[in-house]
Amino acid sequence: MTSYLLRRLLYAVPLLWGILTLVFFIMHAAPGDPSAMYLLNPNVSQEVVEQIRSNWGLDEPLAVQYWSWLVNFASGDFGLSLAQQRPISAILADRIPNTLLLSGTALVLIFLIGIALGVIQAVRQYSTLDNVLTFGALLIYSMPTFWLGLMLILIFAHLSYQIDGWPELLRFPASGTTSIQYDMLGFFGKLGDRIHHLILPAFALGVGSAASVARYTRSSMLEVIRQDYIRTARAKGVPGHRVIMKHALRNAMLPIITLLGLYLPFLLSGSVLVEYVFAWPGMGDTIIKAILQRDYPLVMATSFVFAVMVVIGNLLADVLYAVVDPRIRYE
Amino acid sequence: MSPPILTVEQLRTYIHRGEQTLRAVDGVSLSLHAGETLGIVGESGCGKSLTCLSIMGLIEEPVRIEPGSSIRLHDRELSELSLRELETIRGNEISMIFQEPMTSLNPVWTVGDQIAEPVRIHRRADAGEARARAIEMLELVGFPNPEERVDSYPHELSGGMQQRAMIAMALACEPAVLIADEPTTALDVTIQAEIIDLLADLQRRLGMAMIFVSHDLGVVSQIADRVAVMYAGQVVEEGDVGDMFRRPRHPYTEGLLRCLPRLDRKVARLPVIPGDVPSPRDWPGGCRFHPRCAYAWERCLSAAPALTGEEHLSRCWLEEEPERRVPSRAGEPGADS
Amino acid sequence: MRRALKLVALVACVTACIDAGDRSRENDDAPVPEELRFGGTAVVGFLAEASSMNEFASNDINSDELQSYVLFTTLVRYDEDLQLVPYLAESWETTSDGEQRTLTFHLRHAVKWHDGAPTTAYDVAFTFDRIKALGRLFPRAASFSNYDSAVVQDSFTVTFFLKPHPGFLDPWSFTSPMPQHILGDVPLAELQQDPFGSVSPVGNGPFRFVEHRPGDRWVFEATTDFPEALGGRPYVDRLVYRIIPEPTTMLAELMSGELDVYLGVAPSQVEQVESSPTARVLRYETRIYAFINWNARRPLFADPAVRRALTLGIDRERLVEAVRYGMGEVAYSPLPPYHWAHNSQLQPLPYDPDSARALLDAAGWVDSDGDGVRERDGDRASFELITNSNPVREDVLEIVASDLATVGVEVIPRVLEAQTLGATITGSDRDFDAFVLGWGPQFEQNDRRIFGCATPEGLFHWAGYCNPRVDELLDRVASLEDRAQALPLWFEYQEIIQRDQPYTFLYYETRAIGIKNRLRAVEMDVRGTLINVNDWWIEPGSRRQIAASRSP
Ligand SMILES: Nc1ncnc2c1ncn2[C@@H]1O[C@H](COP(=O)(O)OP(=O)(O)O)[C@@H](O)[C@H]1O
């Protein structure tokens, strides 16, 4: 297994290289360059723009720029963000934990909520509850993330404060990772504050995928509970809930685990929008700005991080698959 | 004779499909005595499995046991028990094994786990005790190195071993009754014989009663004391296995016997009963076997016979008019047409 | 100390009773004695990050304002009449000797860096030397192009040598001296990337740096011993600058009380804030104007008469109403109304489609084939009008297109991403017809960059406009220090621009700020949004329960 994983990681290297090369040339093919952030600034004169261009090596042939990027990158040097004038490693260190926290929470929510609902639906197939959940899932699934985020804010962070008697528990902050008074709170206060801030964005990010996980779980579960071994379990006198939780669920999870790897890129691209809406200082917000400002080194580094996260996510899915299904063995 | 352990009376298990009602099991009565093996034979689709599942209470909508049916284990009426109560009986007092060991074992748990589970549930054993019991059971069903095999996953076992594991699981709590629904059908012929020997051996050693279901009268004859022949959701003949082989009463049994390969008669091709098993959607009127029966006459078309007889019962008008046991159609009864 | 509430001339009071700039309000304030005004945390929401507190590196307006008004001190400041007044510099004097001039600043003695070191003339000279050494790597290098060198006379006196030019003090209104004792040893090549800018800035202003979480917030704390002469200790204990890019989110945070100030309320949100019982709207004039640039290199726009016709054909009053919900004034001059040389005798060209049609006819643009669009010599009066993606600007395109359609000119609106737009309109081939953009000039305006004849063209010569008289006027005002002499030249310049219409000026932008009622005394004007942040105070009863409030 370990050697398999190592091999997979090794295979990922040319893949990452290919992706980044593609990103490099696409970015450079887009109109404008990093100096363009000064172009429409009345306070910056032409000479400054030209000087900056040559300082950043933007007047060099593309092949030269590519080569010097590749050499630096391969030696682990992400370089300097042109727009922020900060080392990219420092920027990533600021942002990655926030994105991991948000995406990770969303991922957990997706699978917890999605699987729970899917199981309930499968067990109560064709009941009113099943139909309501199916409809709800479809509705939520078809909502654009951005719009959903705004709606959540309008209802739970805006309306909720206007309406007297709205339950305090259902009032949420609209933005950021912590409140203003965060530093003054005790340990549990801080933890609570962070969770409070995490709920809406994680929900906005995860609920659409949770709806689809619920659908997959439902059909996978329905498939599984028709299997002979479920009948065997019941013939042994295993109580109904235990049949579902022990015998059916683990089998029904097999196709769902594959989704984990599929959802990760989806989640990361979704986090771009969600982070914007909820002013969540993560990678998404950084990558958008980097692209808009043509901050080439930062675009390359953030693309790299996203690609690595996707690769790792897929590996994780593979590992988990092997953990859940003893028939899978990686050589 | 001591009172039967298991008594099934007028079991009717219907399938409700919208407006349609399929009478898949239609008035089956059986009884099973301690230490006895009852064989149930019949072609595919006769309702054998549904009968077994009904006894176990393992049927689900849209299949229902109709009112008036009775399934008694000792003195308890199983059809009146709640699901909770049923669960305490299943795998404990009455167990069942199935045709496909491959799909009947849960692929993601070890066989040890699966054998230990009923012990943990019914005996409230802790993990260690249950595991010890699993190993013991594996040994009992003939696993070569049970301490190791207890941690195997089903896919790591051969079909025969899988079925042995199933048997170990079913017998782990020493049930009074074992229902084996075509336990050998999916296996190779040599393995079939091993499993049948094993079941016969275990039944003797554990003193349990067994219902052994097969579509193959030959297989049943190797293990059963008594045989019930099912056709179209009903028992059409029931009796001692030797009696039945020597003097089959029902034309259907006759047909089944004729289809058996026999050592003393070499034929290029085994005969089969002409026609197909009818569908429960429309059982034929009168005697349900009449469309395929070589003896059938008008009475058979218009009226359904009852199961009659003392020790050896048959559901056929020939019981009343034995003189008609002459083929009315061209050719031998059961000839390949 | 009695703080006088400064009144801002051009603040449009919407709801007189709740507007901070209104006199009646000032009286309401009186019952709260000054000593009770200290304390609390003011949270300000900005739509964009302030990139850096490092004067050498930053170039965005948000960083600028935080540097000038919060963390650092500038030598001089503009007062509400846009007159330069002393600030970190107590006084200054100049001497002239033909082409050479000296400018000597006398710094206040009591201003300390937040680590305790005094702010001295060495810091000023250091900052200047580094700016010169950075050369064109300093984003606003042009501001100091007429400055030659600096000499420290004593710890609190510094003399600059420069070429005389109008507005020579202006650079010192937005350039904050940086601490030499911290940055002095940083190699020039690393100065702009130094962690000082984002991680560990040390200032000398009314607020000290507490924390920066990139993309999330800057936190500042009142400097308790900030000199009275510079305004003294701010009333609020803490100032938090939150970054929230989405307007809807911002509005929710203001309404729920997470924010005290929402900078840049979208025009469409103003009514909602106004109708809130706990918040008010403050409107203020900005330096920004919106315009359409006609590319005179294209046949359709080469003729000033045609450009005039196009301006006459756009109903700009209606446009301001529709896209800015009235937050703006119809514009007509490159010198906005706050500018001392703004020619208010000029009137904006009216909306007059009939005259527009007549002018177009006279210029030879007639619709001879009856398709509703004029043509001349085989050219159709049809063009692409581009802008960057921004909801207000996109609306502008639609309105301009529908107005000009009625005078027989076809407009094809197209929205580009900002950098693409920038590259298109500044590219050397100038491959565009016309665009809509906003422009925020500095107080010392250099319009040669825009309307001067030039070979080669500069970035901003997007209009392709050239008029020798305009060049002459702009050259003269660039060297005339006497405003009385320069004024008629500026007036003439504005008249010519009005006649030639290289741009169609659309509107001078008024901005709206949402403020929680508990936050008092907030003023903003053309100078910016944090001009009196020292004077902001929070009603004692409605402060956040955060830090133990310290009395001064
Ligand atoms: N769950 C079910 N739903 C619908 N029809 C069923 C179901 N189970 C069995 N049947 C039908 O009932 C009849 C009897 O089936 P079964 O008892 O499995 O026959 P056997 O075991 O004798 O081959 C068959 O026609 C079969 O198609």
Ligand SMILES: [Mg+2]
């Ligand atoms: Mg069967």
